[in-house]
Amino acid sequence: MKKVDVTILGGGPVGSFLATILNDMGVSNVVIDRDLIPYQLPRAIVMDDEILRACYDHGMGEWLQHNTEPLQRGDFVGPNDAVIIGADIPPVGLQGVPPVVAHYQPELDAMLRAEAEARGSTVMWGRTVTHMEDDGKKVMTTLDNGETIESRWFVGCDGASSWTRKFTGLQLEDLCFDQEWLVVDAELYEGAVVDLPVGVRQFCHTDRPFTFVQGVRRYRRWEFQVQDGEDTAALNTEQGLWQLLDGMISPSVARIVRSAVYRFHAVVAPVMQQGNVFLAGDSAHQTPPFAGQGLNSGMRDAVNLAWKFSLVTRGIASEKILDTYSSERVPHVRSTIAHAVDMGRLIDQLGGRVSHGVDVESGYGGSRPSPFIEAGIVVGDDARVGHQFWFHPEVSKAVQRDGASFVLVTAAPVSIPDAFASVPIVNVVAPETLGGAFAIVVRPDRYVAAVAGDMTKLNECAAILATYV
Numbered sequence: 001m002k003k004v005d006v007t008i009l010g011g012g013p014v015g016s017f018l019a020t021i022l023n024d025m026g027v028s029n030v031v032i033d034r035d036l037i038p039y040q041l042p043r044a045i046v047m048d049d050e051i052l053r054a055c056y057d058h059g060m061g062e063w064l065q066h067n068t069e070p071l072q073r074g075d076f077v078g079p080n081d082a083v084i085i086g087a088d089i090p091p092v093g094l095q096g097v098p099p100v101v102a103h104y105q106p107e108l109d110a111m112l113r114a115e116a117e118a119r120g121s122t123v124m125w126g127r128t129v130t131h132m133e134d135d136g137k138k139v140m141t142t143l144d145n146g147e148t149i150e151s152r153w154f155v156g157c158d159g160a161s162s163w164t165r166k167f168t169g170l171q172l173e174d175l176c177f178d179q180e181w182l183v184v185d186a187e188l189y190e191g192a193v194v195d196l197p198v199g200v201r202q203f204c205h206t207d208r209p210f211t212f213v214q215g216v217r218r219y220r221r222w223e224f225q226v227q228d229g230e231d232t233a234a235l236n237t238e239q240g241l242w243q244l245l246d247g248m249i250s251p252s253v254a255r256i257v258r259s260a261v262y263r264f265h266a267v268v269a270p271v272m273q274q275g276n277v278f279l280a281g282d283s284a285h286q287t288p289p290f291a292g293q294g295l296n297s298g299m300r301d302a303v304n305l306a307w308k309f310s311l312v313t314r315g316i317a318s319e320k321i322l323d324t325y326s327s328e329r330v331p332h333v334r335s336t337i338a339h340a341v342d343m344g345r346l347i348d349q350l351g352g353r354v355s356h357g358v359d360v361e362s363g364y365g366g367s368r369p370s371p372f373i374e375a376g377i378v379v380g381d382d383a384r385v386g387h388q389f390w391f392h393p394e395v396s397k398a399v400q401r402d403g404a405s406f407v408l409v410t411a412a413p414v415s416i417p418d419a420f421a422s423v424p425i426v427n428v429v430a431p432e433t434l435g436g437a438f439a440i441v442v443r444p445d446r447y448v449a450a451v452a453g454d455m456t457k458l459n460e461c462a463a464i465l466a467t468y469v
C-alpha cells in the first residue's frame, strides 16, 4: 500500500499542475490517469497573467517563454465587420508578464505531466480508481489493479464527467447557458500568406456568429455557433469546414488539425469539498470558452488548495483552513463564468439576433469588476483585498518555489505582529507598491489578505487572519 499526503485523480492540466506545485511545497502526492499520454487535441488556447505568474514563480518560465505568445488585441465586430468594441492588449500587465498569452494545450499538458514526475510525484498513467473511502482521518483509494493508496486528502481533477463528483454526490448547479459550437483548429503552412485578425476577434454576425483566435506559432482557432436545427455531422465534414472557413483560409494555406462540436455550457459545484475530498478544474466548474477561463480557473483551484495543504502538512495550520477552499473559489469562479456567459450573450446581441440587455462595456470586460476573493482568508473592505497583488520581484521571490509563505509589504522594516508568530511570513520593503497604505499582507497565492492603515490596524488584521492559520 502506498501512503502519500494527496491522491490526485486526473493527470490533465489541473491535476498535473497541482501535483507539480505540491512537490515544490513538500507535499507528497500520487497522480492517477486512465490515459497513458495527455489528451492530444487542443482545447484551452489562452492563459491569463495570474496563472502565467504562478507558473513563472514555480520555475516554468523558460518553457513559457519558448512556447507561448502574447495576444495583442481583442475585438467584437458587428455584422458588417466594423469594430464595435476592442482594445490593444499591452505587452506587459500588472503581473509583470503579458496579460494573456496563447499556447497549444497538448504541449502544456505534456510539460505539466513531465514536471510533476520530475519533481517527485508518483505517477500512475493507464490506471483508474474503483473505490474511495474517507473515514474522516484518511482516504483509502482502490485502483483498478487492486492496489490501494492511503492519503490524507483526495482531489478529483477528473474533468467534466468526474467520477469523483458522482461518487461523492457533489452537485453541479446549472448557470443557464447552453449553445452548440463547432470548434476548428488549423495550422498555417510555413510561409503561408493570409489576411487574418490579430489576437481574438468575435464576429457578431447575424446568420452565424463565430470567434477567431490567433494561436501560438502557426496555429489558428475558429469557433462557429451551430444554428437551431442544423445537422452538425454535415457541418463537420471536410467540405463543410472549408465552406465555413471560405474567405479566411483555404486548403492551399493551411491544414485542419481537428474539428469537434462542443456544448458550451455554464455549471458550478456550489460546494467543492466533502470531508477530505475536493473537486478542482472542470470536475467543479465548466464555462463557455469566450473569456478563455476554464483552465485558468482550474489552475486557480490548484494554487488555492496547494498552499493550504502545505500549511497543514507542516503543522502550521489546522485542517479548518481547508474549509475556505469552497468559500473562496466558488464566488470567484461564478463571477468568471458570469462574464463568459455575458460575452456569449453579447455576441448574439451585437449580431442583432437576440437582445439580452448586456451592457457592451461590461460584456467586453472593460468596466466589469474583476472576480475577487469575497470570503475566506481576507480581512477588511479595502478595494485591494481579495485581488492579486501586482507583480513585485521580492514578493514573488518570497512566495516562490516553497509557495507557502505570507508576505508583509511595508514602507520600512517592521516587526512581525505577535499574532503571526506561527505563520511563515517574510517582510518585504516596497513603498512604491503600497498606494498610501501602511502595510499590505499578501497570501502565498499572491492575493491581498489585508490592507492596514497603521500598526494598530495591522495587529487587528493579523489577529483575524491568524485564526485561520
Ligand SMILES: Cc1cc2nc3c(=O)[nH]c(=O)nc-3n(C[C@H](O)[C@H](O)[C@H](O)COP(=O)(O)OP(=O)(O)OC[C@H]3O[C@@H](n4cnc5c(N)ncnc54)[C@H](O)[C@@H]3O)c2cc1C
Residues within 6 Å of the ligand: 009, 010, 011, 012, 013, 014, 015, 032, 033, 034, 035, 039, 043, 044, 045, 046, 047, 127, 128, 129, 157, 158, 159, 160, 162, 163, 183, 262, 280, 281, 282, 283, 289, 291, 292, 293, 294, 295, 296, 297, 298
Ligand atoms: C473549445 C474549448 C476552448 C477552451 N478554451 C480555453 C481557454 O482558452 N482557456 C482556458 O483556460 N480554458 C479553455 N478551455 C477549457 C479547458 O480546456 C478545460 O477547462 C481544461 O482542459 C480542464 O482541465 P482539467 O484538468 O480540469 O480536466 P481535463 O483536461 O478534462 O483532464 C481530466 C483528466 O482526468 C482523466 N480522468 C477522467 N476520469 C478519470 C478516471 N475515472 N480515472 C482516471 N483518469 C480519469 C482524464 O483522462 C484527463 O486526463 C476550453 C475548452 C474548450 C472545449
